[in-house]
Amino acid sequence: MKVLHLEENHPRLIAGLAALGFENDLAYEDSLAEILAKLEQYEGLIIRSKYPIDKAFLKGAKNLKFIGRVGAGLENIDLDAVRAKDIFLINSPEGNRNAVGEHTLGMLLSLMNRLKSGHHSIGNGIWDREGHRGWELSGRTVGIIGYGNTGKSFAKKLTGFEVNTLCYDILSDVGDKNAQQVDWDTLLTQAEVISLHVPQTDKTMGIINKNFIERMAKPFWLLNTSRGAAVVTKDLIRGLKSQKILGAGLDVLEYENRSFSSIFHQESLPPNLQYLMNADNVLLSPHVAGWTQESHVKLATTIVEKIRKRFC
16 A cells, blocks of 8 residues: 655654555655645555645545554544545554653643743842742642543653642543542642643633633642643733742643644734743743654554554
8 A cells, every 4th residue: 555644754654664565655845735636546644733634635535544643633633524434543642642741740840849940040140049949749739631641641650759649531430540530620629730631622622711720729830731722821821920820831832833833933922922931930842742752753653553453
């Protein structure tokens, strides 16, 4: 079978498919029109998030048998259109779950210990010990929203600390030895840290908003390594200014373009984005929580293994 690759991934993906007997064609620089014109030639498609895979995209995919999404999120894929064409859809959340868990923990510890502002203070010639007195994670209650691959990974990392870990998920009976599953009200009443590990759906967009922040019983730290659209930025900033939100670690932002490749695609930066960039109690990273050297390999090999099991 012939496989078309729309975006570059780790070389092990191409090598692995070639070893299974697949013919690989690369379309990294091709325009959308060029891709659509030749799509009918291929039985396989490897993507990340560059193009929306919708009904119009799939119209000419007469022979497509599978789509491999290198990563976890499926929001750029019309799942109904894929099912209607009986296309086997593969993603690889297992490939970067450990990386996301570690990144999330790193962000939390950095925020609680004020490492960002401490670094900048010293860089400006100020040695302020009292002003950078931090907090300990031990003894706190951490709430995880979305208890799938990355949520479970973060919870496992937390077992090395003396914390009470809670999880909330739309699915029942997903809690485990690392996190107690609770209802929404319990989460908002008890949690001092909220970490988002949700896919982007109609139900999760804007889940952290003014109402959520006001309903939280305690001031809290917010972590988002899932999708930027899950947080209403203006409400987040209001929470930071009121100190209801003690700090925010954001690997994702609502300002990212579709392919997650930049937030700097506008003529001028939105004021709310500028606030986040300048705030001492906000830590930003460029959508790299699952973007380690190791996960680069794991994502590729996970896709290859799932294709092997299905088609070889």
